[in-house]
Amino acid sequence: MRKPRTFRELLDRLHNDQSGAVSLETILIIGAIAMPILIFLLKYGWPKIKNYFNNSLDNLQNSSNAVTNGS
Secondary structure, X not given: OOOOOOHXXXXXXXXXXXXXXXXXXXXXXXXXXXXXXXXXXXXXXXXXXXXXXXHHHHHHHHHHHHHHHOO
């Protein structure tokens, strides 16, 4: 592989290089599939998840208080 002599040759070589196209296309497809799933989870699933963890933390705190107080 020869070294490009000018910036224009470097840009031409970069523009014609197809070696990373498949990887980029795969990443874009995965992103297009994952984005709606993440939006759905954040919009509809997050309140349920947050309530679940808050209730669990409250139960843990109550149990900890009961053990500390000897009840």
